[in-house]
Amino acid sequence: MSSKVLSQYLNEHLTALKTKGLYNVIDPLESPNGPVIMIQGKTLINLSSNNYLGLTTNQSLKKAAITAIEQYGVGAGAVRTINGTLQLHLRLEEKLAAFKHTEAAIAYQSGLNCNMAAISAVMDENDAILSDELNHASIIDGCRLSKAKIIRYLHSDMADLWEKAKEATKSGKYKKVMVITDGVFSMDGDIAKLPDIVRIAEEFELITYVDDAHGSGVLGKGAGTVKHFGLSEKIDYQIGTLSKAIGVVGGYVAGRQELIDWLKVRSRPFLFSTALTPGDVAACIKAIEILMESSELNDRLWENAHYLKSGLKALGYNTGKSETPITPCIIGDEVVTQRFSHRLMEEGVYAKAIVFPTVPKGTGRVRNMPTAAHSQEMLNEALSIYEKVGKELRVI
Secondary structure (H helix, E strand, O other): OOOHHHHHHHHHHHHHHHHOOOOOOOOOOOOOOOOEEEEOOEEEEEOOOOOOOOHHHOHHHHHHHHHHHHHHOOOOOOEHHHHHOOHHHHHHHHHHHHHHOOOEEEEEOOHHHHHHHHHHOOOOOOOEEEEEOOOOHHHHHHHHHHOOEEEEEOOOOHHHHHHHHHHHHHOOOOOOEEEEEEOEOOOOOOEOOHHHHHHHHHHHOOEEEEEOOOOOOOOHHHOOHHHHOOOOOOOOEEEEEOOOOOOOOOEEEEEOHHHHHHHHHHOHHHHHOEOOOHHHHHHHHHHHHHHHHOOHHHHHHHHHHHHHHHHHHHHOOOOOOOOOOOEEEEEEOHHHHHHHHHHHHHHOEEOOEEOOOOOOOOOEEEEEOOOOOOOHHHHHHHHHHHHHHHHHOOOO
16 A cells, blocks of 8 residues: 555645646657657647757768667676677767867766766765856755755856955865856756856866756857866866757766776766667767768758847846847746646647746746757748737736
């Protein structure tokens, strides 16, 4: 018999979430995750995917995956350190290092795994981490796992970072101090002030760590936020995902050779989790080759992003401080935000409501993610639906 205590706890808290508009309903797709999707038999313009460049359904990636499965099978069969490392994994890591302009790279099973692995492999209870207050949840969890002292600085506030870096390094309490930031902040779409962060890091001898999950494939003609600012030689850790612009699954850390060598012998997800599958690795290699050969997809992404953002602003929506294709429409009240998202879906646009705890209470929003695969006709239709629903619910 199941625990009554557990049942009471779950029912009480689930009811509370639903009442406050904080309960997330998962909508399974009946189609590929492209610019148009199907949910419950209804065709919708998809503005909620991280598939920035449309590579998730790319035919060349599909063929590469199928060929690799036929050659190597569906799984790697072991962790990387036993006999789960295929030549394919090494090729992927070589491609990633070239793509990120670093000496070496290491691939993981997910972007989340990267932050679990890379922070705790180097930082410990004798150290301190300066972390932007809006960093991704996986960074926060990776910091906690390291047992280092976590010192949050105000979002992109360089004066606050300088003061806290000075205090931490001059206190004599810590052996090492690291500064961690997202390259692009996923809920607001703003870009980290990396040149300023690097200057502060050099002044106080901080280890630098950039999670570029939403910057890789998007900024720097695809090479990412670090390349966008010309700082490839200045950042110790470049973290990325293979599941957003790359279109597949997995993550990576890029940096100096000795850092990668250390992560291969001390990072727990690398040591204790089965390696990325052959099909996924081959598809990632093909995606990176496409990005390194041409900026066509990246250019198209930005054209669509500018078009949609300017259209939403013209309608009167609050798109916050976004500097990237991530375009939030900030509604505020959680219940209204959920209703807004639901009405968009009824009219033909899939733009998921994002509320607390993903964003602070009172800042509920739908986050629009235009991709290279959207046509202008799709975006025009989406804008007309935003105009109709926005006026109906009086949010514009």
